Amino acid sequence: MNNPIDNTIQVRSDLEIAQAAKMQHISKIAQRLNVSEDDIEMYGKYKAKLPLHLIDEAKIQQNNLVLVTALTPTPAGEGKTTISIGLTEGLNKVGKKATAVLREPSLGPVFGIKGGAAGGGNAQVVPMEDINLHFTGDFSAIEKANNLLAALIDNNIQSKTRSLNIDPRTVIWKRVIDMNDRTLRDIVVGLGGTPNGIPREDGFNITAASEIMAILCMSNDIADLKRRLGNIFVGFTYEKKPVYARDLNAQGAMALLLKDAVKPNLVQTLEGNPAIIHGGPFANIAQGTNTIIATKMGLSLSDYVVTEAGFGADLGAEKFLNIKCVAGGLKPKALVIVATIRALRHHGGASKDELNTPSVDRVKEGFANLAKHIENAKKFGLNPVVSINNFISDTEEEVLLVQELCREMGVKAVPTKAWAMGGEGAMALAQAVVDEVEAGDNNFQQLYDHNLGVKEKIETIAREIYGADGVDFSKQALTEIKKIESLSLDNLPICMAKTQKSFSDNEKLIGRPKGFTVTVREFEIAAGAGFIIPILGKMMRMPGLPSVPASEGMDIDEDGIITGLS
Secondary structure, three states, X not given: OOOEOXXXXXXXXXXXXXXXXXXXXXXXXXXXXXXXXXHOEEOOOOOEEOOHHHOOHHHHHHOXXXXXXXXXXXXXXXXXXXXXXXXXXXXXXXXXXXXXXXXXXXXHHHHOOOOOOOEEOOEEEEOHHHHHOOOOOHHHHHHHHHHHHHHHHHHHHHOOOOOOOEOHHXXXXXXXXXXXXXXXXXXXXXXOOHHHOOOEEEOEEEHHHOHHHHHHHHOOOHHHHHHHHHOOEEEEEOOOOEEEHHHHOOHHHHHHHOOOOOOOEEEEEOOOOEEEEOOOOOOOOOOOOOOHHHHHHHHHHOOEEEEEOOXXXXXXXXXXXXXXXXXXXXXXXXXXXXXXXXXXXXXOOOOHXXXXXXXXXXXXXXXXXXXHHHHHHHHOOOOOEEEEEOOOOOEHHHHHHHHHHHHHOOOOEEEEOHHHHHXXXXXHHHHHHHHHHHHOOOOOOOOOOOOOOHHHHHHHHHHHHHOOOEEEEOXXXXXHHHHHHHOOOOOOOEOOEOOOOOOOOOOOOOOOOOOOEEEEEEEEEEOOOOEEEEEEOOOOOOOOOOOOOHHHHOEEOOXXXXXXXX
């Protein structure tokens, strides 16, 4: 037999489903978290900011943090956000008080190729249009704080009275904008004569890649935010002395611009359950997780928090566990790996045109990728639950095979229909997660000691998580390691920047590659965020638009009805 699994075919778009939702006033959602209307800052009827005084460290340690990650994804993604939202709905249906804590979308991908990041089908957070378009202005505030520092740097270089004697050639701080624009990657500023500053090479990153975004996500409170902002490494003086943002007295004004952005955003799911959305760093070039503050807020207000980390578990989850959890004192009680039959076919050698063509043999071959992610989760002391995100092209034979192969590894695999059925389609997954939490067998541990040397930490991640034979360091990278050591930053954790399409740094090596090495080309220093970024391959921190951007299909009518947003 090769029968397709019975599934509800969704005929409405994500946007149409979101627009048809009957949303509750945000004060009603706050009440579900035992938060009074006086304690929220409303942005209209359906969005609100939560004050930081609601965070309760005692409750954080008592309650249950669940991380949702994935196998190595196809370009279309495997539905982590959809599963995260569906799992939250499912947990509430099985009698648990659960909140989804997610990242905010970046406008670049929304108008580019990826689309929005509010879930999909019947597992979405709403108001979907607002969440994908400006939301509460957090990204704008991050952009302004980033560019204030850039302006202060160039102003100091120009100054004749208060100069720090910064060598313009060493400045590493770039400007940012929240849009895919490849023409801004490398620019020259200060042209037009003496009144316009000192000419130097510069460039833009996308806002999601700004260190300010990383700092917002890594801060525990306002005091920690200001400390981290002050620790931003800018460059060197002509005398080879390091210059930090605090030397420019920048941290106070930057924190002022972030005074509202630091507060988590409260919205709701389609089924009226609470969702907190805050921060949005990419996972291939940054840490790929929401803010520590938002995660702690969720754990302070609900029994279960479901959060997700970007791309495959070798990227977002590794960084969540080794960087965020350690910095925030967080201890996940369960981990969910999202897999799709489509992605397993891909890792089994199916071409793009064959991803929806059933093939038990390709799924069996592609399972090696999922198996490696399962093994990696266990290295952190976590026995994962696999969520098989159901597609109409899945067959019973393929799903049963994945369940059997997972069972042989001591892991439960649960077909999940959150996209088609919302919380009802995720109840089995929710129960599996509850069973894993209540069994109490998981005992989270970080993979490496942050005090190890830079090379040793990178080699540990490469060997243990990627399965590499070793690491090659370019001449430039070796020189920059010496600089990192001279700045006494070698005790910081590692935030790897590499392709999301493979365990290796070669996107063509799908499945579970073996017999490979990865190459560290160069480093970026994020002293304020509190990590070192090795660059594996040519990673872009400013994406470009595709030949046919998603924006071409978007519009708004005279009544304010939006179309084409997904």
